[in-house]
Amino acid sequence: MYALADCNNFFASCERVFRPELNGRPVIVLSNNDGCAVARSNEAKALGIKMGDPLFKISDIVEKNNVAVFSGNFALYGDMSRRVQEVLRGYSPCIEVYSIDEAFLDLDGIDVDFDAYAKEISRECWRQTSIPVSVGIAPTKTLAKIASKLCKKYPKLKGGCYMHKPQDIEKVLRKFPAEDVWGIGRRMMKRLETMGVKTAWDYVSLPETTVRSLFHLPGFRTWKELKGIPCIEMEDIIEPRKTICVSRSFSKEITDRSELCEQVANFAESAVTKLRGQKSIALEMIVFAITNRFKEYAPQAFSSSHVVIPDGTSDHRVFIRHALEGCRDLWRPGYGYKKAGVVITKLVQEEGFSHSLFSDMEALEKESRLSSSIDSINKTYGCGAVLLGSQGTGEIKMSREHQSPHYTTLWSDIPKAKVR
């Protein structure tokens, strides 16, 4: 059996933990730059606010209904996520953190009343973190996902749902929209519609040969999982990332090359910090900058530069130097760049990596010590405590007008309690 624990309206719920007066009031959380709604409380969903709606398009609804609006506060969400994971670890020795707000638990070898177990996990998450969590338990990951969605729909399930009898599963799948199944995306749904497939049960009822030929291996796996045959395994060991990307949209378009370079230096610094965090070495990267795709009449550009790092590096200064070369190379005058980023496309593990025969090992050693010092200072005093000159002030040009305090990650923002 597998459990899926999914935090309800996660970012919005995080904001409510420290602002309990917002319970009952619609809450939305915005993407970077205060662009789109990326999380909505149930009340906000009921108002018709959709995932990804740009704020300026829903400003009427927001004002009329006194919606509480927050800029994304990812330090807070990351920390709350970690707290929920801690609780979950108490319920299975094997957990896979699938995303910031979801985790799978392998329940193999655990012999309990699973329905009660699911409800207990949910209750305990709430008790320890004040985050509402839906827990679905079923014979496959795909079915566990569906079970957890049922919890959100039916409050009487008290946050936990165990689904395992074939006749129960059939009953659920007959009513469950195919497009809400994990693994069935928009493109696939379009094809399914033309075949008359509307529910998960319709999909399961397709012949195996049809599924395999039209939807290949991924679609076939989903089909089997819905039938109760597990074929998506637990990925409980954290593997190093195969690509690392840091990109942002700017609040204002950038038309000056040195300004763009400064931003790219900051993205590169952030990327190299992630790289070092997983003990990898970068061999290639792509630096890109794009214009505002929504401005139909403005000249459009997707400028990018492919940078090869011959000896590989995980050094702050060397990496940023290469990123800046890329940035200068891709720059085209006459465009207003709205977004840019750095993607590390080829990386290898530091362990076992051999430098080129002609590398200056002494210089490398020196650089490596400097890089480690940068890491430890920034770790102790916070990201951006030490910067390279090319990063300017270290700030990314973004608007964040509605950000909540860093309640759990900054000493200065810890809530104060008065004793009377």
Next chain:
DNA sequence: TCTGGGGTCCTAGGACCC
């Protein structure tokens, strides 16, 4: 005025090998 960010996997096709 204003529109997010970061990943993974699979497949087909080309290059190259013997």
Next chain:
DNA sequence: TCTGGGGTCCTAGGACCC
């Protein structure tokens, strides 16, 4: 006239996820 057979690796593009 007639032109093999089997591999691997890499990449781009498409699909999916949150």
